[in-house]
Amino acid sequence: MKVGIVGAGMVGSSAGYAIALMGIASSVIFVDRNADLARAQAEDISHAVPFMSSCMVYAGDYGDLKGASVVILAAGVSQKPGETRLQLLGRNAAVFREVVAEVLRVAPNAILLIASNPVDIMTQITVRLSGLPASRVIGSGTILDTARFRSLLGRHLQISPQSVHAYVLGEHGDSEVLAWSNARAGSEPLLSIAAQMGLPLTDDVKAEIDDGVRNAAYKIINGKGATYYGIGAGLARIVKSIAQDQQDVLSVSIVTEHVAGVDDVALSIPRVVGAGGVSADLMPTLDDAEKEALHRSAALLKTAIEAVEI
Ligand SMILES: NC(=O)C1=CN([C@@H]2O[C@H](COP(=O)(O)OP(=O)(O)OC[C@H]3O[C@@H](n4cnc5c(N)ncnc54)[C@H](O)[C@@H]3O)[C@@H](O)[C@H]2O)C=CC1
């Protein structure tokens, strides 16, 4: 499978690195308005491939995306310390007006995988610009926040994060909702596991985990200027589900007709992902506070997209 990546910066290159090393694509092509950067990233990553897998990695222009099954859009600006994701909207919408048209011209049948922030709104903008069905325009959404939640829960409970089944819903951003009430480790509710392990999930522990998930990006950006390894692996995970038609349940963002009392808005809930993109939505059972928080997150995103003229 051929995977295109538009935007060869920190996020695009980390995704390309993960995809190449995981051996889930036959080729990865980088396109960036900075052609020297795209070439350098492709060359550097191609030197890692012989150690791990088999994948052609090169740089090109939009014409080279012809035949791509998936195109990742990671172009645009990223947050500076103190900036929110929503503050990037105007600048990244302008980038997408140019980029989406170029991609569609050569790869009209590709599934588009959106990374640029604010990712939920950029996903909805991409559906408007492309006219593609919502199921084929997938925002990475809260796949990263869900990984952060599982990582912190696993660390507290001393259990592998891969054995923690918990999701972050709603906006990939400040209003996101950690779904505690249905989270499990193994087959047991979290509270039961916490008691059995002698590691109670007190209100203080839950508040610390909430802060660690919700504010992870701000902390990492303060420390090193950008986040990229986590989302690079998350994007590769979505590409794997598509490439291998896995029907995995992943928290990703697509434009959804009715969700949490709001119509026609892109946000994350667990969804089934395979070769055709998203094939089903799996709305979790939530408690009243989580339902209300998800409604607020959806309404915030709806207000933001309504202000975008595309
Ligand atoms: N969805 C998520 O969970 C995450 C999303 N992000 C977002 O990903 C985006 C990229 O972040 P980074 O890679 O760190 O930024 P970066 O600045 O390292 O890379 C962005 C790249 O986009 C290219 N670009 C800009 N305008 C372009 C255009 N019109 N055509 C082609 N290429 C263009 C630039 O030349 C640059 O190489 C940001 O919006 C950031 O907020 C970052 C981390 C996590």
Ligand SMILES: CC(=O)C(=O)O
């Ligand atoms: C930057 C960003 O969106 C994140 O790391 O969550």
